[in-house]
Amino acid sequence: MEQPDRIPKAALAFLRLFLRKDLLDEVTGDLQEMYALTRKKRSRLVTRLVIWYEVMHYLRPFAIRKATMHYVNPYPMYKSYLKTALRNMLRNKLHAFINITGLSVGMAVTITIALWIIDEMTYEKHFDNYSRVGRVLQNVTNNGEVQTWWSLPWPLADELRKNYGTDFSAVVLTSGVNTHLLATADEKRLNKRGLFAEPQFSSVFSLKMQAGSADALTDQASVLLSLSTAKALFGDADPIGAMLTIDRDQKMTVKVGGVYEDMPSNSEFANLDFVAAWDLLASATSWIRTIGDPWRPNAFDIYVQLNDHATFEGASARIRDAKLKKVNEALAKKKPALFIHPMSQWHLYSEFDNGIQTGGRIQYVWLFGITGAFVLLMACINFMNLSTARSEKRSKEVGIRKAIGSFRGQLINQFFTESILTAFLSLAMAVLLVMILLPSFNTITGKAVTLQWLNPLWWGAGIGFCIVIGIIAGSYPALYLSSIQSVKAIKGVNKAGRSSSLFRKTLVTTQFTISVVLIIGTTIVYQQIQYAKNRPIGYNTNGLVAVPMVNEVHKHFDAVKDALEKTGAIVSMAESASLTTDQSSSTSQLDWNGKDPDLSVDFATGGGSYDYGATVGWEIIMGRDFSRDHPSDSTALILNEAAVNYMGLKNPIGETIRWSGTPCTVIGVIKDIITRSPYEPVTPTLYYLSTWSDSYWILRINPAVSATDALAKIESAYKKYNSEVPFSYQFMDTTYALKFGDEERIATLSTMFTTLAIFISCLGIFGLSSFTAEQRMKEIGIRKVMGATVFQLWQLISVDFVVLVLVSGVIAIPLAYFAMSSWLEHYSYHVGISWWIFTAAIAGTVIVTIITVSWHTMLAAAMNPVKTLRAE
Amino acid sequence: MIETKLGDFEEVLMLIIGILGEDESYAFRIAQEFKDQTGRPVSIGAVHSTLDRLANKGFLKSELREGASDRGARKKRIYSITALGKRVIKESMEFKVALWKQYPAFSGKFNMSI
Numbered sequence: 001m002e003q004p005d006r007i008p009k010a011a012l013a014f015l016r017l018f019l020r021k022d023l024l025d026e027v028t029g030d031l032q033e034m035y036a037l038t039r040k041k042r043s044r045l046v047t048r049l050v051i052w053y054e055v056m057h058y059l060r061p062f063a064i065r066k067a068t069m070h071y072v073n074p075y076p077m078y079k080s081y082l083k084t085a086l087r088n089m090l091r092n093k094l095h096a097f098i099n100i101t102g103l104s105v106g107m108a109v110t111i112t113i114a115l116w117i118i119d120e121m122t123y124e125k126h127f128d129n130y131s132r133v134g135r136v137l138q139n140v141t142n143n144g145e146v147q148t149w150w151s152l153p154w155p156l157a158d159e160l161r162k163n164y165g166t167d168f169s170a171v172v173l174t175s176g177v178n179t180h181l182l183a184t185a186d187e188k189r190l191n192k193r194g195l196f197a198e199p200q201f202s203s204v205f206s207l208k209m210q211a212g213s214a215d216a217l218t219d220q221a222s223v224l225l226s227l228s229t230a231k232a233l234f235g236d237a238d239p240i241g242a243m244l245t246i247d248r249d250q251k252m253t254v255k256v257g258g259v260y261e262d263m264p265s266n267s268e269f270a271n272l273d274f275v276a277a278w279d280l281l282a283s284a285t286s287w288i289r290t291i292g293d294p295w296r297p298n299a300f301d302i303y304v305q306l307n308d309h310a311t312f313e314g315a316s317a318r319i320r321d322a323k324l325k326k327v328n329e330a331l332a333k334k335k336p337a338l339f340i341h342p343m344s345q346w347h348l349y350s351e352f353d354n355g356i357q358t359g360g361r362i363q364y365v366w367l368f369g370i371t372g373a374f375v376l377l378m379a380c381i382n383f384m385n386l387s388t389a390r391s392e393k394r395s396k397e398v399g400i401r402k403a404i405g406s407f408r409g410q411l412i413n414q415f416f417t418e419s420i421l422t423a424f425l426s427l428a429m430a431v432l433l434v435m436i437l438l439p440s441f442n443t444i445t446g447k448a449v450t451l452q453w454l455n456p457l458w459w460g461a462g463i464g465f466c467i468v469i470g471i472i473a474g475s476y477p478a479l480y481l482s483s484i485q486s487v488k489a490i491k492g493v494n495k496a497g498r499s500s501s502l503f504r505k506t507l508v509t510t511q512f513t514i515s516v517v518l519i520i521g522t523t524i525v526y527q528q529i530q531y532a533k534n535r536p537i538g539y540n541t542n543g544l545v546a547v548p549m550v551n552e553v554h555k556h557f558d559a560v561k562d563a564l565e566k567t568g569a570i571v572s573m574a575e576s577a578s579l580t581t582d583q584s585s586s587t588s589q590l591d592w593n594g595k596d597p598d599l600s601v602d603f604a605t606g607g608g609s610y611d612y613g614a615t616v617g618w619e620i621i622m623g624r625d626f627s628r629d630h631p632s633d634s635t636a637l638i639l640n641e642a643a644v645n646y647m648g649l650k651n652p653i654g655e656t657i658r659w660s661g662t663p664c665t666v667i668g669v670i671k672d673i674i675t676r677s678p679y680e681p682v683t684p685t686l687y688y689l690s691t692w693s694d695s696y697w698i699l700r701i702n703p704a705v706s707a708t709d710a711l712a713k714i715e716s717a718y719k720k721y722n723s724e725v726p727f728s729y730q731f732m733d734t735t736y737a738l739k740f741g742d743e744e745r746i747a748t749l750s751t752m753f754t755t756l757a758i759f760i761s762c763l764g765i766f767g768l769s770s771f772t773a774e775q776r777m778k779e780i781g782i783r784k785v786m787g788a789t790v791f792q793l794w795q796l797i798s799v800d801f802v803v804l805v806l807v808s809g810v811i812a813i814p815l816a817y818f819a820m821s822s823w824l825e826h827y828s829y830h831v832g833i834s835w836w837i838f839t840a841a842i843a844g845t846v847i848v849t850i851i852t853v854s855w856h857t858m859l860a861a862a863m864n865p866v867k868t869l870r871a872e
Numbered sequence: 873m874i875e876t877k878l879g880d881f882e883e884v885l886m887l888i889i890g891i892l893g894e895d896e897s898y899a900f901r902i903a904q905e906f907k908d909q910t911g912r913p914v915s916i917g918a919v920h921s922t923l924d925r926l927a928n929k930g931f932l933k934s935e936l937r938e939g940a941s942d943r944g945a946r947k948k949r950i951y952s953i954t955a956l957g958k959r960v961i962k963e964s965m966e967f968k969v970a971l972w973k974q975y976p977a978f979s980g981k982f983n984m985s986i
Contacts, residue, residue, distance in 0.1 A: 023920075029939050029946025030900035030916050036942060037904075057917030062924045 007035050008048050011055045019058060020065045027058065077410065081417035088418060092390070098767040099386055099422050102760050103469075104429035106379020109756055111434050112441055113372030115449040120365050123266045123347035128206035129305055132169075134312055134340035136160070136302040138323060139355040141335045142600050146355030151176070151298040152323070152338075154288070157198070159322055160304065167315040170200040170305040173278055181725060182274065183245045184233055189726060192229055194274035196281035204305045205269065207260040212240045216257025220279035223254040229273040230259045246276060248724060251284040265448045268346050295327045304340060316340045330588065333600050364746065371753050374514045378757055381507040382764035383473045387419060388500055389771040391477035398481045399489030411482035419474030423466035431462075444748050476500070505804055508768070511761040512808030512845060513815070518754040519841040520816035521823075524833060525747045528824060529740055531831040538640075538673035538682075539580060540617035541733035543701040545711070546579050547718065548728060553697075556721045557609070564699070569713040573699040574615040577607035577690055580698070581735045583675040583683060589660040590686075592647060603643060604675065604683045607690035608698075613638070613670070615700050623653040623668030626689045630667075633689050638668040643684035657686070664688070678739050679827035698732075707731075758845075762852045765801055769853040772797055773860035781865035793861035798853045805849045809842035816841075877929075878964050884910070885922055886931065886961050889951050898948040899923060923951055931957035 012028065019027060031051055038047045089096035124130055136156070138149050157173035165171075174197035183189045201207075202214035202224065216222040223244060230239040239256045246252040254276060263269045282288045291297070306315060316339040323336045341350070351360040398411060434451060442448055452458050481489075553560065557575060564570045578584035583604040590601045613625040621641070626633045637657060644652045655666045672682040701710040715727045773780075780793055788796075817833065824830040878886070888905045889897040896905075899920040907913050926932045932951045939946045953961075 025947045026899070026936070026949045027916075027920070029943035029948055030898070030920075032943045032946065033900050034916065054916050057915035058920070060917055060921045062921050063917065 007031055007051055011048075011052050015055050015058065018064050020063055023063055027063075031055070077413070078417070081414045082421065084414060085418040085421045089422070094770065095386060095390060095767065096422070098763050099383055100426045100429060102382040102763040103379045103423065103426035104433060105756055106376045106382075106760055107426055107430035107465075108433035108437065109753060110372045110376040111430060111451075112437065113368050115434075115438075115451070116441075116445060116447065117365055117369055117372075119266050119447055119449045120348065120361065124268055124343050126264050126267060127343065129204060130343055132306045132308075133204055133343040134304055134306070134315075135343075135346065136304060136319070136338055137341050137352075138298075139337045139339065139352075142602055143598075147602075148352035148355060149298055150301070152300055152302050153295045153298055153327075154282075154300045155294045155326070156323055156338075157300075157302050159326060160302065160319060164315075164319050164322060167307055167310040167318060168304045169307050170204050172198050172201045172204050172303045172305075174198070174201060174301045174303065175278070175281055176299075176301060177269070177272060180274075181247050182229075182233065183248060183724075185243045188233060189724065190229075190232055191726070191728070192273035193271055194276060195272065196276045196278045198278045200305075201275060201303075202258075202260070204303060207258075207275075210259045210261055211238075212256070212258030214258055214260070217275065217277050219257065220277040220283065221254050222257030222277065224258045224260055224275045225256055226262045226273050227259055228262050230256070249284055252276075252280060254280065266347075268343075293328060295323070296331065312340050312342045333598075334588075367746075368749070368753075371518070371750070374518075375753060375757050375760065378511045378514055378760045378764075380469055380473070381511050382760060382767070383419075383422070383469065384476075385504050385507055385764060386767045386771070387473045388476045388504060389768055391415075391481050392500075392775075393771075394477065395481055395484065395489045398484065399486040399491075402486035403490065408482045412478045415478035415482070416471060416474045419478075420467055420470030423470040423473075427462050427466050444745060446745075504768070508761075508765065508801075508804050509808045509811070511764060512805050512849075513811045515754070515758050515761050516809050516812035516841050516845055517816045517819070518750070518757050519844065520812065520837055521820055522747065522750045522754045523837050523841065524820045524824070524831070525743065525750060527831045527837075528827065529743050529747055532678040532743075532827075532829060533740065535674065535678055535829065536671070537678075537736065538618060538671050541580075541731075541736050543703055543707070544580070544616060544732040545699045545701060545714070545729050546576075546732060546735070547697040547699065547714065548725075549575065549695055549697055553718060553721045554692075560717045560721070564713060564717050567713050568702055569705055569710040571700045571702050572611050572615045573697060574612035575609040575690070576612055576696045576698045577605075579696060579730075579735065580616050580673065580732055581675060581739065583685070584695075586683075587659065591658040592649075592655060595647070602683075604685040606675075606685055606687045608687065609690060612687075612698065615698050616673075617700070618673060619671040620668050621671055623666070625668060632665070633667065634691070635662065635664045636667040636689065637664045638670055638687040639666055640670050640682065640685045640687075641672050642682045643686060644669055646684040659686075679829045681828060758848065762848060765849060766852050766855070769797065769801065770856045772800070773856040777860060777863075777868045780860050780863070781868035784861075784865040785869070790858070790861045794854065794857045797857040797860070798850055801849055801853045802846055805846050806842070809838075809845065812841075813838050877960055878931075882922055882926055882931075883961060883964055885919065886926065886953055886957060889932070889953055890961075894950065894952060897951045900948075902951070926957070927951070930954060931960055 007028075011031075015027065015031075016024065031054060034054060035047060035051055038050050042050070127133065135150075136152060138152060139146050140149055141147075154173055157171050160168065161171045174195050177193055177195045179191050179193050181189060182192050182194075197217065199215065199217040202209075202217060207214055207224065210227050212224070214224070216224060223246075225233070225239060233239065233244070234242060239259055242256045244254050244256060246254065260275075263272055288294070304315070306312065319338045319340070322338055324332055327336065337355075345357075347360075348362040348365060349357055349360050351358045401411060402408075431451070438449065438451065554575070561573050564573065583606070586602055586604045588601050588603075590603060595601075608626075610626055610628055613620070620638075623638075626636060626638070630636070637659070639647075639652060649655055649666075652666050652669055656663050657666060658664070670687070673685070674682060675685070676683060699714060701707060711729065714729070718727050776797065780796075783793060783796075816838070820833060824833070884906065885902060888902055888909065892901060892905055899916050902923070903914050903916045903919040906919065923932060923934075927934055931954060933954050934949045934951045936947045937950050939948045
């Protein structure tokens, strides 16, 4: 069956597009007759073509519809919208102020957070080989628990190159980044951070050379400097070819072979001041050359660059056992499994739990991202709430405008202009706020983010957002109010019904739910920090100072110690292999009677001179400290409680532990000292007596002497035997406090954001309460005349808001509970969540709400009823 | 010289309207008749456009009539010649006859009277 024989629909539709309305009927009729007539003689296709032909021939001036819209210059109308919008703002200064402040604070928070997130997300992106470079890590198994280690033995680099080279276009062995003393020929000395790397480092990490050659590292007597370091050392003179000594070691005298552009701050190698040759380190460091089994110490970093066809997964799988095959039997027990950590994950995904990647900083990115979104949402809610609330008041205006002859379209335009204008003013304020606040934000976060004035994406996003939020917030008054009949509007019959007030209530509840969650979250973050801070450290950090040491001074240690103690500047001092806040070495070569042969051991080791314990103030709970009275103490050990528990010793004193084969006697047990994270259990540690030159002096300043005086005396004593290395020191309490850096940073930031969130929600209910109070002015007047007290009236209005806040609290509790308990699970040493936090958070919010609302309700309640009732 | 005011096509259309009479003179039928009479096809649009122009000049008048089912019950616009229109085509013809009479080769050989 064919389609019914009729004029082609498309032809008719086309005709309708242009034909004068009054001609449509007759022309269609004619075409129909034409069709019927032609169809009798010709095929369907031809008939159709004929009809198309006829339709086309109606494209004549007389038949074409004239454009009905006559052109009106829209410019004066927009001018009028803008003018009216500005006048409206000026007339309702409070309303405009609340709107703009709230929205701009919200936008400022979001912009700041967005800047932060972008900075976090763009880490390492500046490297040309971003997607091809990775770092080799190892998972080692200690008694069934998998740990991820970042360092590797140095022969592994060659092994990877030789036997697994198909996947890699480069394998680069480097030392860790450490501070070294650089000295120029004319005795200029600076401490700079740098590393020793194999030559391909400069191409793998795409060093941008400013002078000299990136290949300079092939010569072990060459060094590459960052531009800022070159400037600092040589000023404006040409640094290429100049001589430098690293760590005043004659074996490490090098020539500057190139200068590279400083790496950006969002880089793994930010502040990398120099790169020297790995071969130089190897030839200058005796233990690297002389060590019996170079596969033992995990002390170096290995980076790889993949070939074009290789994948991280494939290469990881292939190199998995590269180390296992080479290490001795004791280390093989740890089953070291290698894998490659891609560069794109270095910054945000660098936490491993039991060998599995568990995220890392990405959690903060999410946390702040969500917070930012919520704060912005709250600000938008305010804006919408206030616009809808106020729109009811403006229905009279709409009525009159309509009566005078406004089109609906013009009213819609006017309302939209108003709300979009508000949004844009807020954006301007927000940008201003961000400019003011960014420096302090950078201090808190330790970043250097800036507003990207030239990035069109930002502008697009900002402008787009303003228009969208303006349209959303303005849609209720624009679309609803403009639709009502002018008579009704003028009479005031129009009262936006329950639905609009229910909508507002929902939004306010959402706002306060977010606020309460944020309050609870911040409180728990603070509690957790406080909890960890209150954890017994195991020694006394007050007045404890560490000074990095050099060989010359070690020889005169006793003389320095006596002199300083005599001046009364210090109470005691000792030498130490590492800072008390740090754990720099560990050993697995331990054996003792009754040790389970399968037990794999990884104990931290801490070395100190005599008086080390007394100086740091550790607490001996069994046995005794090292003493000059016992010459045999050179092979004595002191354990911490964690070690005793780990070894399962009932009676540790007098036990013999063989450390790398040397039998050592346990003479004492101390209370655990926190050397690593205050949130983690303490590592089993053994302390030994060291008599050789160590890395640090540890000094306890006499509390009776001011720190400045004491430091001055320490410095002069230090300088007496050493004029070359600049004196530097650190207070252990500040160093210890750095362990809380990340958490405190979060706490500071989340406090900031929470405060702003609460501020925004309060601004919102402040505006809403002003509106309610105004609207119910007459009611209040009448009630007052009838004998209501001010308190009763105040109650009448406030109770609505309090109920909303209580509802928010109930919703917020489970949300906050789940969010925070999962956060706390990251810390093995963490605080419990107690119910009072929830109560306090809700009570606090209610009080703030009451205070905010009271301003207007009290004004309204206290007003003389004559004033409100006089009109009408 | 007298201005004719009518084009050839216009004049033919007016004559066809006269031939078709009150019931049939709408655009489609006129176009058909034109084709039948002259053997030249013409589009309805062209005819319609000319009819419209003639109506504007006051030579034609039109009215809408209910259409039959063969045109989907669409209305049709019936054109008829106004008094002015009649005078104009008559003048046009007389003018041409006058011209013919002045043509020496044909003079007296035609006996044209209207």
